[in-house]
Amino acid sequence: MGEAAKSINQGGLGIRRIRDVNACLLLKWWWKIGTQINSLWRRAICSKYKIDEACWNPPVSFSYKHSRVWKDILSIGNHCNNIFNFYADNCLKNDFPLLFNLLTDKDGSLHQYFDRKTSPNTWNFPIRRTMFSWELEEEASLIEALSSAHSVSPHEADCFFWACATVSSGEFFVSSIYSFSNSTLGPHLPICNHIWNRAVPPKISFFCWLAWKNKIKSAEFMLRIGILDPSVSISCTFYGFESESATHVLLHCPFSWQIWSSIIHEWGLSWCIQDSVDGLLQWWMRVNFNHFDRLIWRAIPLIVLWSLWKCRNECIFEEAQPNISDLSETIKVRAALWLKANIKDLPFSVDDLTFNWRQIRAGNSNL
Structure with missing residues (x-):
């Protein structure tokens, strides 16, 4: 998977x-x-x-x-x-193998070892012979590790404690070990919070995830995996000058570039076109606005990407003609309806979100 x-x-x-x-x-x-x-x-x-x-x-x-x-x-x-490293990476018998091999009571409980102590920092380990100098060094390291560990309660029975527990009780939960195993698959990526934006429908976020992974079914992609016959044209649906890759149809095509430029111009910003969807989203995240402006701003690239792809499909399957002004208005209407429905207490009407982006931005800048 x-x-x-x-x-x-x-x-x-x-x-x-x-x-x-x-x-x-x-x-x-x-x-x-x-x-x-x-x-x-x-x-x-x-x-x-x-x-x-x-x-x-x-x-x-x-x-x-x-x-x-x-x-x-x-x-x-x-x-x-x-x-799952169920027995933990820092198990003492693995960290101090020389001492473990010398012990005569390898199955002894923590309580039994604690009873052998003659002072707070003196552990009398049951060993089968006198230790050599290199073994004494390992013993010193073990005692140092034990002294820095959590305090021991000698009057309580030994028991299991789940170190990955999300609560202090140390209780084992299936969800905690699954989350622990998940954490080994990779770091958290801030861009994912941008892609899975609750202000847009889930299908929009899923499409943008595919675009971010460069896995949308462009003509170039379909040819590469053998779906399209090599004799079929894979020229761009909008202008036909270049082959239709995901990056081209969503960003670099002159038609797509004009859509992006008109949207960004509405916000009073200038930009340089990015080389990938990942670069686009990374740049978009770095632009900071106030609360409601930020919520609207972060939803816009997802809506634009979806709208460009939907327009491309309409041109292929319904023989529609690409029109910059029509698509720009469609993007604004979709943004207005989705944002108003999904952002709680949004202080703008559908008409404001459709026709007055520049005024909304200017009004909030004066707050």
């Missing part, structure tokens, strides 16, 4: 990855096994599969005698370290 499986803030469509969702649900059972120690279902599982009830995590090996569900739970537990 690639791009589509990323969250909307990461530049995707937020489509959930079913395999990962299933893994998160199975990992929830691992959490329950470690936390619901006295539950009846846990005792029944331990009795059936000969598991020590005092063990937080069951052994991950299984045989043909195990049920399919239990095999899936054990299987995800066996592989979760690779999939």
Whole structure:
């Protein structure tokens, strides 16, 4: 699924990855096994599969005698370290392997190790021989790490704590581990908030997402993927001077450029045409206005991109003729209707948004 499986803030469509969702649900059972120690279902599982009830995590090996569900739970537990880092990257046995190999009580609880302390900063680790100098250095690093860790409550029982929890309780939630796995797919992109603008219908935002990813079905794109026959003309629908790429039909075509220039002129601005839809949106985001002006301004490029593409389709499928003044008025009407419907307490009427952009901008500049 690639791009589509990323969250909307990461530049995707937020489509959930079913395999990962299933893994998160199975990992929830691992959490329950470690936390619901006295539950009846846990005792029944331990009795059936000969598991020590005092063990937080069951052994991950299984045989043909195990049920399919239990095999899936054990299987995800066996592989979760690779999939979700369920056991955390900074596990002490991984960070200090030399000391871990020397320990005689590798399965000891935190409470047992705490009882061995002779002073606040002196940990008596049970080791099988005298340590060498390089091992002493690792011990010093471990003690330093322990001293900087959260305080220990010796009178409370050891328990699981979910480090990725969104609340301080440390409770495990499927949503939290899925969000954690999502965070590894890429950083949040500010431009996505611009594209998925609530002031326009979702289909407009989706089209602009496709344009941003350069995936709209232009003639050049259709030829490249083999949909169009090589003998078919892929000239620009509006003027026919160049081949119809997504960037050309939405930005660089003289017809499209005049539309963009007329819209920007209405706002009293000057601009230099950008080399891509991404560049256009990035430039648009950098222009700052007051509250309502900003809401209107940020919706305009989405409406213009949609209107240019819709006009292009009308020219191809309905044999319409491109007209700059007609399309400019259509853009203003669409903007007025959508903005008035979707922006709460917008202080402008539909007529103001249709016919008086320059006056709206000038009036707000004097506020």
